[in-house]
Amino acid sequence: MARTLAAATRRVLGSRRRDDRAAAVPDASGADAALVADLVEAVGAERVRADAAARYLASRDASIYKEGNAGPVCYPGSTSDVVECVKVATRHGRAVSPRGAGTGLAGGAAPLGQPVVLSMTRMDRLLEIDLDNGAAWVQPGIVNLDLTRALAPHGMHYAPDPSSQAACTIGGNVANNAGGPHCLAYGVTSAHVLAVEVVMSDASVVTLGDLTAEPAGYDLRGAFVGSEGMCGIATAVAVRLTRNPPAVRTMLLSFDDVSDAAATVSAIIAAGIVPAAVEMMDQRCVAAVEDFAQAGYPKDAAAVLLVEVDGPAGGVAIAADRVAGIARRNQAVSVRTAADDDERARLWKGRKSAFGAVANVMPDYYLHDTVVPRTRLVEVLEQIYDIVDRHDLLVLNVFHAGDGNLHPILAYDSRVPGAGERVHAAGREIIEMSLDMGGALTGEHGIGVEKREYMNRMFSAVDLDQQSRLRASFDPHCRMNPGKVLPSAHSCSDIGALRASDAAGVWG
Amino acid sequence: MHLGLDDDELVACVACGLCLPHCPTFVITGRDTESPRGRIALMRAVQNEGAPVTDDLIRSMETCVQCRGCETACPSAVPFGHLMEGTRAALAGAGRITPRWQRLALRVLRRRRLLLAGSTLLALAIRLRLVPTRRLGLPARMPLRRPPLRTSGDDVWLFTGCVMDAWQRDVHLAVQRVLEAAGAGVEPTGGAAPCCGALHIHAGLEAETKAMARSVMDALSGDDRPILVDAAGCGASLKDYGHLLGTDEARAFSARVYDVHEWLAAHLDELKSRRPVEPLDMTVAVQDPCHLRHVQRAHQAVPAVLSPFVANVVALDDDGLCCGAGGAYSVMEAELSKAIRERKTAAVARSGATAVASANPGCSLHLAAAGLDVRHPLELVDQALSASR
Numbered sequence: 001m002a003r004t005l006a007a008a009t010r011r012v013l014g015s016r017r018r019d020d021r022a023a024a025v026p027d028a029s030g031a032d033a034a035l036v037a038d039l040v041e042a043v044g045a046e047r048v049r050a051d052a053a054a055r056y057l058a059s060r061d062a063s064i065y066k067e068g069n070a071g072p073v074c075y076p077g078s079t080s081d082v083v084e085c086v087k088v089a090t091r092h093g094r095a096v097s098p099r100g101a102g103t104g105l106a107g108g109a110a111p112l113g114q115p116v117v118l119s120m121t122r123m124d125r126l127l128e129i130d131l132d133n134g135a136a137w138v139q140p141g142i143v144n145l146d147l148t149r150a151l152a153p154h155g156m157h158y159a160p161d162p163s164s165q166a167a168c169t170i171g172g173n174v175a176n177n178a179g180g181p182h183c184l185a186y187g188v189t190s191a192h193v194l195a196v197e198v199v200m201s202d203a204s205v206v207t208l209g210d211l212t213a214e215p216a217g218y219d220l221r222g223a224f225v226g227s228e229g230m231c232g233i234a235t236a237v238a239v240r241l242t243r244n245p246p247a248v249r250t251m252l253l254s255f256d257d258v259s260d261a262a263a264t265v266s267a268i269i270a271a272g273i274v275p276a277a278v279e280m281m282d283q284r285c286v287a288a289v290e291d292f293a294q295a296g297y298p299k300d301a302a303a304v305l306l307v308e309v310d311g312p313a314g315g316v317a318i319a320a321d322r323v324a325g326i327a328r329r330n331q332a333v334s335v336r337t338a339a340d341d342d343e344r345a346r347l348w349k350g351r352k353s354a355f356g357a358v359a360n361v362m363p364d365y366y367l368h369d370t371v372v373p374r375t376r377l378v379e380v381l382e383q384i385y386d387i388v389d390r391h392d393l394l395v396l397n398v399f400h401a402g403d404g405n406l407h408p409i410l411a412y413d414s415r416v417p418g419a420g421e422r423v424h425a426a427g428r429e430i431i432e433m434s435l436d437m438g439g440a441l442t443g444e445h446g447i448g449v450e451k452r453e454y455m456n457r458m459f460s461a462v463d464l465d466q467q468s469r470l471r472a473s474f475d476p477h478c479r480m481n482p483g484k485v486l487p488s489a490h491s492c493s494d495i496g497a498l499r500a501s502d503a504a505g506v507w508g
Numbered sequence: 509m510h511l512g513l514d515d516d517e518l519v520a521c522v523a524c525g526l527c528l529p530h531c532p533t534f535v536i537t538g539r540d541t542e543s544p545r546g547r548i549a550l551m552r553a554v555q556n557e558g559a560p561v562t563d564d565l566i567r568s569m570e571t572c573v574q575c576r577g578c579e580t581a582c583p584s585a586v587p588f589g590h591l592m593e594g595t596r597a598a599l600a601g602a603g604r605i606t607p608r609w610q611r612l613a614l615r616v617l618r619r620r621r622l623l624l625a626g627s628t629l630l631a632l633a634i635r636l637r638l639v640p641t642r643r644l645g646l647p648a649r650m651p652l653r654r655p656p657l658r659t660s661g662d663d664v665w666l667f668t669g670c671v672m673d674a675w676q677r678d679v680h681l682a683v684q685r686v687l688e689a690a691g692a693g694v695e696p697t698g699g700a701a702p703c704c705g706a707l708h709i710h711a712g713l714e715a716e717t718k719a720m721a722r723s724v725m726d727a728l729s730g731d732d733r734p735i736l737v738d739a740a741g742c743g744a745s746l747k748d749y750g751h752l753l754g755t756d757e758a759r760a761f762s763a764r765v766y767d768v769h770e771w772l773a774a775h776l777d778e779l780k781s782r783r784p785v786e787p788l789d790m791t792v793a794v795q796d797p798c799h800l801r802h803v804q805r806a807h808q809a810v811p812a813v814l815s816p817f818v819a820n821v822v823a824l825d826d827d828g829l830c831c832g833a834g835g836a837y838s839v840m841e842a843e844l845s846k847a848i849r850e851r852k853t854a855a856v857a858r859s860g861a862t863a864v865a866s867a868n869p870g871c872s873l874h875l876a877a878a879g880l881d882v883r884h885p886l887e888l889v890d891q892a893l894s895a896s897r
Contacts, residue, residue: 051564056559057546058540075538075539101525102545119539146529167524293583356582359520363519365522
């Protein structure tokens with residue numbers, strides 16, 4: 001009886017396991033059969049998916065751009081896996097598009113023209129902490145916040161902290177030269193990436209930059225950071241470690257008028273104070289996040305500022321007093337200082353969940369992240385509210401006030417006929433207005449596909465041509481994340497057009 | 509295929525991705541198909557865009573543990589649990605998931621005598637080493653005899669459930685002693701309400717679950733006594749009857765349901781005032797069952813109740829990430845379930861604890877199968893109380 005029972009058990013378990021194996025073999029039918037077979041041969045069946053569901057999901061990021069069209073999806077585990085995937089893709093005449101956590105807001109990770117998608121999520125290890133050089137080597141799929149947590153025992157952290165830091169990856173941060181609230185004082189990603197190991201479009205592996213302060217030659221590392229996947233695939237990143245400040249003070253200032261909040265920001269900077277972060281949220285945004293964060297944000301305030309000062313304890317106390325004084329002189333209704341780390345964490349949780357909380361108001365949103373001169377913030381905000389009113393839309397304003405980086409979130413319901421068109425029209429006006437005020441197209445979210453069309457408005461043909469030539473020097477055949485950033489006349493978006501026609505065939 | 513999902517619930521995800529690090533299957537696989545955001549996008553593709561229900565899409569839904577860790581991480585409060593339950597109900601209704609043998613096995617859970625007799629048989633088979641317990645995730649030893657349930661008063665109900673009553677009745681008895689020490693007269697539900705239906709709704713058997721919910725409500729109606737539950741999964745299920753049945757009666761019933769720790773945390777003074785207690789000299793890590801932390805959101809009651817009775821109560825540093833048990837998930841998706849569990853056992857090792865307190869039978873069986881010393885939190889409280897008796 002014992003044997004029978006054991007055999008029966010084995011049969012049940014065995015059949016289950018066979019099922020799993022069957023599911024692990026990618027769908028090798030269809031036009032990509034040969035390509036998929038070669039990818040499986042190169043990196044193993046466990047690291048390749050080619051079914052409709054996997055490709056459908058790999059075609060999109062957190063933006064509203066839904067026209068991406070992924071080929072087979074690979075999940076490399078090492079630099080050599082990436083090299084193999086690039087070789088196979090090239091052999092089959094296909095491009096390669098990298099992907100981190102898919103939290104991007106400009107369609108940068110949305111693949112065009114059915115490239116092989118390299119999802120870097122499994123390359124998520126912290127390779128080495130080098131305290132002597134104040135650096136750490138990490139794989140690109142490591143989550144930004146996980147890196148900071150791993151550095152905590154050493155009293156260190158990784159300074160750039162995009163709002164999506166709990167989910168987004170360092171690879172994606174490098175691609176977009178990501179910012180974050182604390183970049184006001186500490187600088188954006190580019191200032192915190194010392195070197196990058198890159199798999200180039202010809203499948204060679206190079207290291208750009210090094211751990212010394214002044215590397216010899218051209219700053220190719222600097223050219224790579226922010227290139228949105230078009231200059232190669234980062235497979236290891238040396239990041240700069242930042243020592244945790246000895247003291248931190250986080251203050252919540254609330255105002256009855258948005259312009260008082262904006263005036264406070266300018267006054268703080270004018271006073272020579274460099275806070276670690278200065279963030280603004282307007283009333284609608286506060287209402288959306290407070291239910292989730294339970295941080296005690298005042299829902300009745302027209303606008304709130306989240307100001308953080310850090311450094312040696314004495315200096316922090318003085319700076320905090322000065323900030324509070326400036327706020328009161330600018331009609332702040334209340335000035336609250338977080339009592340402990342828990343309260344600080346909840347305040348930041350509220351700020352950093354702003355985009356995700358939009359569905360509390362409306363199911364869809366569209367946003368731009370233009371940068372405007374800080375001195376014109378009041379004027380710009382008035383115009384944004386005006387534009388939005390004219391298009392009968394809702395806007396939630398949340399932004400890095402300290403460096404004038406706006407995030408007007410246009411919330412809408414895509415099920416309402418015409419809502420999408422109104423949102424795009426309003427978005428265009430916001431961009432035009434921002435540029436007319438002397439601003440820039442994007443602060444940190446990247447151009448991706450979403451903002452390509454505005455590049456001509458910002459740059460001259462000569463500028464764009466130079467950008468295109470820089471890209472071509474890395475990737476002469478446009479095999480790396482093609483169709484992004486550069487407007488069509490200056491890019492290889494013809495590769496995208498090549499296979500865009502069979503978009504409908506992705507599903508099923 | 510229309511999945512029958514509420515359109516407003518389905519469109520509420522803005523795909524921000526903040527759920528990703530809180531999804532055990534995404535953390536393990538790194539694949540969007542195994543993430544909450546991805547699963548919602550696939551549900552939309554099927555319901556709104558008419559995408560076909562492929563085997564791969566079904567895999568994406570079947571690999572979800574239904575821990576609902578994504579819900580507490582979601583700034584827009586997307587009701588993922590409802591969406592997944594609805595999707596599974598549609599798939600099970602179409603015969604695409606939950607095969608016949610699984611439906612039969614689940615039917616046993618509401619047949620109390622059959623379940624108790626079968627469990628005794630299983631316990632015997634385990635003693636005779638006829639069953640590969642490790643591979644099946646079964647306990648290495650199960651009770652051959654169960655001390656009878658007894659009623660000590662009519663202040664509160666103690667919901668005893670199905671598998672837990674058959675396999676872990678000792679826990680119910682310990683819980684009852686603790687409740688009595690806090691001054692409450694306890695009536696165990698026993699055969700009157702044999703099963704809450706949690707595993708059935710997870711498997712997509714919606715009609716069956718509704719019938720079970722009605723019978724549980726009938727058995728426990730007639731008074732407004734609090735219904736205390738010492739299994740987090742059952743507690744979550746009973747608290748959801750209001751939503752499941754959508755009637756005022758069901759909502760009133762759900763309002764009477766408390767996790768036993770939740771109730772004790774509000775009666776801690778009574779419990780502590782009875783007699784001076786020497787805390788157990790041990791380091792215990794609290795494992796938050798997902799259905800206590802993410803669904804009932806009452807997990808903070810466990811350390812609150814435990815702390816006066818155990819010298820060193822420590823929290824785990826894994827943000828409450830699921831342990832991979834998921835009711836029948838540990839059997840149905842054994843490989844993924846074990847990979848998820850490894851992260852939990854690593855967190856326990858980091859905590860320095862020698863024992864783990866878990867308030868859910870599924871989690872406790874699953875973790876014990878990995879070699880951890882797992883106790884119900886109130887077993888520890890009972891131990892401390894009886895030591896100083």
